[in-house]
Amino acid sequence: xxxxxxxxxFSGVTVLEGVDLALYPGCVQALAGExxxxxxxxxxxxxGVHQADAGEIWLRGNKVRFTTPRQAMEAGIAIIHQExxxxxxxxxxxxxxxxxxxxxxxxxxxxxxxxxxxGELLARLxxxxxxxxxxxxxxxxQQQMVEIARALSLDAEIIIMDEPTDALTDIETxxxxxxxxxxxxxGRSLVMxxxxxxxxxxxxxxxxxxxxxxxxxxxLTSALNENDLIRKMVGRELADRYPYEPPxxxxxxxxxxRLSAPGVFEVSFSARAGEVLGFGGLMGAGRTEMxxxxxxxxxxxxxxxxxxxxxxxxxxxxxxxxxxxxxVPEDRKQAGLLLxxxxxxxxxxxxxxxxxxxxxxxxxxxxxxAVAHYIEAFQIxxxxxxxxxxxxxxxxxxxxxxxxxxxxxPEIVILDEPTRGVDVGAKREIYLLINELKRQGKCVLLIxxxxxxxxxxxxxxxxxxxxxxxxxxxxxxxxxxxxxxxAAHSEAATETVTP
Numbered sequence: 001x002x003x004x005x006x007x008x009x010f011s012g013v014t015v016l017e018g019v020d021l022a023l024y025p026g027c028v029q030a031l032a033g034e035x036x037x038x039x040x041x042x043x044x045x046x047x048g049v050h051q052a053d054a055g056e057i058w059l060r061g062n063k064v065r066f067t068t069p070r071q072a073m074e075a076g077i078a079i080i081h082q083e084x085x086x087x088x089x090x091x092x093x094x095x096x097x098x099x100x101x102x103x104x105x106x107x108x109x110x111x112x113x114x115x116x117x118x119g120e121l122l123a124r125l126x127x128x129x130x131x132x133x134x135x136x137x138x139x140x141x142q143q144q145m146v147e148i149a150r151a152l153s154l155d156a157e158i159i160i161m162d163e164p165t166d167a168l169t170d171i172e173t174x175x176x177x178x179x180x181x182x183x184x185x186x187g188r189s190l191v192m193x194x195x196x197x198x199x200x201x202x203x204x205x206x207x208x209x210x211x212x213x214x215x216x217x218x219x220l221t222s223a224l225n226e227n228d229l230i231r232k233m234v235g236r237e238l239a240d241r242y243p244y245e246p247p248x249x250x251x252x253x254x255x256x257x258r259l260s261a262p263g264v265f266e267v268s269f270s271a272r273a274g275e276v277l278g279f280g281g282l283m284g285a286g287r288t289e290m291x292x293x294x295x296x297x298x299x300x301x302x303x304x305x306x307x308x309x310x311x312x313x314x315x316x317x318x319x320x321x322x323x324x325x326x327x328v329p330e331d332r333k334q335a336g337l338l339l340x341x342x343x344x345x346x347x348x349x350x351x352x353x354x355x356x357x358x359x360x361x362x363x364x365x366x367x368x369x370a371v372a373h374y375i376e377a378f379q380i381x382x383x384x385x386x387x388x389x390x391x392x393x394x395x396x397x398x399x400x401x402x403x404x405x406x407x408x409x410p411e412i413v414i415l416d417e418p419t420r421g422v423d424v425g426a427k428r429e430i431y432l433l434i435n436e437l438k439r440q441g442k443c444v445l446l447i448x449x450x451x452x453x454x455x456x457x458x459x460x461x462x463x464x465x466x467x468x469x470x471x472x473x474x475x476x477x478x479x480x481x482x483x484x485x486x487a488a489h490s491e492a493a494t495e496t497v498t499p
Contacts, residue, residue, distance in 0.1 A: 001022070001023040001046075001057070001060075001158060002020075002021070002022045002023075002056075002058040003019060003020060003021045003022075003042070003045075003046065003055065003056075003057055003058075004020055004055055004056045004058065005018050005019070005020065005054060005055035005056065006018070006019040006020075006021075006042065006045055006052050006054070006055035007019075007053050007055055008041055008042075008045060008050060008052055008053055009053050010391065011383060013383055015041050015213050016038045016041055016042055016045070016052075016213045017213045017214050018055075018214065018215075019038070019042060019055070019210070019213075019215045020215060020218075021042070021208055021215065021218065023158060023191065024189060025157075026184055026186075026187045026188070026189070027184070027189060027190070027206065028184055028191075028192060028203055028206075029189070029191045029204065029205070029206050029207075029208065030191075030192050030194065030200040030203075030204035030207040030208070030221065031043070031191055031193045031208050031210065032193075032194070032195075032200060032208070032209050032210070032229060032233055033209055033211055033233055034211070034233055034234055034424075034425050034426065035381065035393045035394070035395025035396050035421075035422060035423045035426050036381035036392075036393045036395070036396055037210040037211055037212065037213065037233075037423075038210045038212075038213040039162075039193045039210055040081075040082060040162055040193065040393065040394070043162060043193065044079075045057075046066075046072070046079075046158075046160065047066070047069055047072045047073075047078075047079040047160060048066030048067065048068050048070070048071050048072035048073075048077075049069055051065070051066075059075060073154060073156075076154075076156050076157035076158060077157070077158045077160070078151040078154040078156035078158070078159050078160065079151070079160040079162065080148055080150075080151050080159070080161045080162060080164055081147075081162050082162040082163040082166070082193070082394045082421055084140075084143050084144065084147060085147070086135045086143055086147065088134065088135055089134060089136065090134065091115075091131060091132050091135070092118060092129055092131045092132070092133055092134075092135055092138070092146045092149075093115045093117075093118030093119070093131035093132060094114070095135055095150060096118045096121060096146060096150045096153050097114050097117070097118065097150075097153060100153075101114055102114050102117070114131075115131045115132060117153070118149070118153075119131045121149040121152055122146075122149055124149075124152065125145050125148060125175060125176075125179060126175045127142065129142055129145070139167075139284050140167040140330060140331060141167045141168050141169060141172055141284070143167070144164065144166070144167045144168060145168075145172065148161075148179070152179075156188070157188060157189060158188070158189045158190075158191070159188055159189070159190050159191070160190075160191045161191065161193065161194075162193045163193055163194055163394070163421050164176060164194070165194065165196060165199060166420050166421050167330075167420070169282045169449065170282070170449075170451075170484075171282065177199075177202065177203055180192075181203075184205075192204055195421065195422060195423045195427075196450075197229060197230070197424065198226075200221060200229070201221055201226070204221050205220070205221060206218070206220050207219070207220075207221050207224065207229065209229070209232045209233055211232070211234075211235060217232045230424055233425070234424065234425040241424070241427075241428065241452075242431060242452065242453065242456025242457060243428070243431055243435060244456060244457060245435045245438060245439070246459075247272075247274045247275050247276070247438055248274045248438075248439075248441075249272045249273070249274050250272055250273030250274050250441050251272065251273055251308070252270050252271070252272050252308075252309070253271060253272060253273050253308060253411060253412055253443035254270065254271050254294075254305070254306070254307055254325075254412055254443060254445075255269075255270045255306040255309070256268055256270070256290075256294065256303070256305055257303055257304045257305075257306070258302065258303040258304070259290070259293060259300065259302070259303035259304070259305065260300070260301045260302040260303050261289060261292075261293035261298050261299060261300050261301055262299070262301070263286050263289035263298075263467050264286050264289050264290045264293055264298075265286075265466075265467045265468050266302075266303065266468065267286075267290055267464070267467075267468065267469055268303075269469070269472075271412075271445060272443060273411075273441045273442065273443050274438050274441050274442070274443070275438070275443060275444070275459050275460070276434060276438060276444045276446055276458050277444070277445050277446065277458065277459065277460050277461075277462065278446045278447075278448065278454045278457065278458030278459075278460065278461040278462070279445065279446065279447045279448075279461070279463075279464060280448070280449075280451070280461055280463045280464075280483045280487060281463055281464040281465055281470075281487045282465070282487050282488070285464040285466065285467070285487065286464045286467035286468070287464050288329075288416055288447065289467070290464065290467075291327055291414045291416055291445070291447060292327070294314075294320075294327075294414065295314060295317045295320040295325060295326075295327040295414065296313075296314030296315055296316045296317050296318075296319050296320050297316070297317050300313060307323060307324070307325065307412070321350060321408055321410070324410050324411035324412060325411070325413075325414070326350075326405045326406075326408055326410040326412070326413055326414070327405075328401060328402055328405045328413070328414065328415050328418060329401075329416055330420060330447075337389055337397060337400065337404075338389070339388075339390040340388065340390065341389060342385065342386045342387060342388060343371070343375070343380070343385050343386070343387055343388075343389050343392070344367070344368070344371045344385040344386060346389050346400055346401075346404055347370075347374060347375075347403050347404050347407060348367050348371055348404075349404065350405070351370070351404075352367075354408075354409075355367045355370070368385070370407060371385050374403035374406070374407060375403075377403075378399040378400075378402065378429060378433075379426070379429060380396050380399045380400060380403075381393070381396050382396065394421040395422040395423055395426050398418070398420065398421055398422050399422075399426065399429075399430075402415075402418060402430065402433070406433075406437075411442060411443065412442070412444075412445070413437060413442055413443070413444050413445070414447070415434075415444065415445070415446050415447065416447045417447060417448060418430055418446070418448075419450065419453065431457060434446070434457060446458060451480050454483070455478055455480065455483075458475060458478070460472070460474055460475065461473045461475075461478045461483065463483055463486040463487050465486065465487055465488070470486045470487065471483070471485075471487075473486075
């Protein structure tokens with residue numbers, strides 16, 4: 001397949017400009033670049049979601065033009081989108097074969113065959129998921145595996161994966177690597193969009209780099225190293241990927257004492273002002289459930305949460321916000337943003353009381369000024385602040401989600417996978433922001449599945465497994481091996497260390 005001179009514009013803004021790209025059977029092609037570089041747009045043009053304003057697509061020697069995703073699908077092209085597109089009320093099997101359900105001779109859905117084939121696909125991905133289970137009850141990582149199973153069910157010649165490992169554990173990522181290797185051996189052509197640079201070098205044969213909608217590099221992965229690739233992506237050096245700053249510790253801001261909630265069992269820890277307390281663990285370990293219980297989004301069954309030594313039990317995240325605690329959720333699409341509203345509306349929503357005068361009227365000027373400040377500080381790429389947020393790239397949506405939380409001026413910030421789907425340049429901006437929060441004396445609880453990120457930013461690290469604390473490490477004692485050991489063994493006895 002070849003893409004020649006592809007151009008795409010939205011509302012007069014050029015997103016892709018003269019992009020050429022060739023895909024080959026039995027080859028894994030990486031597509032890299034910063035958020036907003038045009039990667040997802042290019043793949044949406046290829047898969048029929050968008051139509052190019054100029055340029056050509058050639059498939060098996062024939063010029064083609066896809067006006068719908070179904071046309072691309074019928075031509076043997078499957079795409080796994082960065083944002084999950086599953087129907088929560090349907091089972092995993094129903095989602096895998098949605099619109100393509102196997103039929104009996106009478107024309108009715110052959111449910112036995114559907115669930116059998118879905119189970120085989122999930123087994124291929126080594127997922128112990130009941131194909132009859134509703135996807136709404138699955139973890140984000142499991143839902144991602146269902147998306148991948150759906151792509152595999154199409155038996156496509158060209159498979160596009162947009163940030164496929166963002167929600168996967170290290171073990172699930174290893175499984176995906178094996179699947180990718182097997183598909184390559186079968187002669188499939190694969191495209192992988194990812195911000196995780198080590199995965200590019202482990203899984204991909206070649207890498208193309210987009211910058212500001214233009215193709216700036218296309219060549220063998222083996223001809224580059226990570227620093228070379230970063231320079232091509234961002235057009236500059238990124239020294240010190242994890243800019244750690246030692247903390248100036250203040251008072252104990254939050255204490256969690258033997259907290260139990262659905263998915264969480266007798267979790268205890270404390271964190272101070274000016275400290276970044278990291279939380280590691282495998283997917284499903286209970287880290288998100290713990291955060292939800294603390295902020296009032298999940299019922300507490302036993303135990304106690306204290307803020308500045310005062311017991312609290314929030315009925316909702318709004319109550320937590322009023323007490324100076326904010327939670328930035330992992331799933332920005334479902335829990336963090338109102339996708340049909342503008343960037344400005346999303347960013348200022350939680351902080352509206354701060355912009356109200358004595359009569360309760362919103363001071364629009366102050367609101368716009370605050371939004372503009374965070375757009376500049378976070379370097380959010382957009383046309384204007386009134387742009388619908390669902391037109392932004394996933395990484396820029398994540399920046400808006402973070403800005404929305406910080407605009408409330410919280411004292412305690414819980415960040416759940418804050419750099420999911422974010423490019424290396426934007427990650428550094430978020431890391432610098434975390435350092436700024438430390439300098440301001442904020443207390444930061446950082447949940448991250450990226451081991452280098454966790455090790456690079458945290459002052460202390462707690463590890464969860466099966467809903468329980470399985471290890472606690474100082475920055476000096478924490479290594480990838482010790483954290484993975486604690487994450488994999490819920491009963492492991494680890495000496496508690498206090499800073």
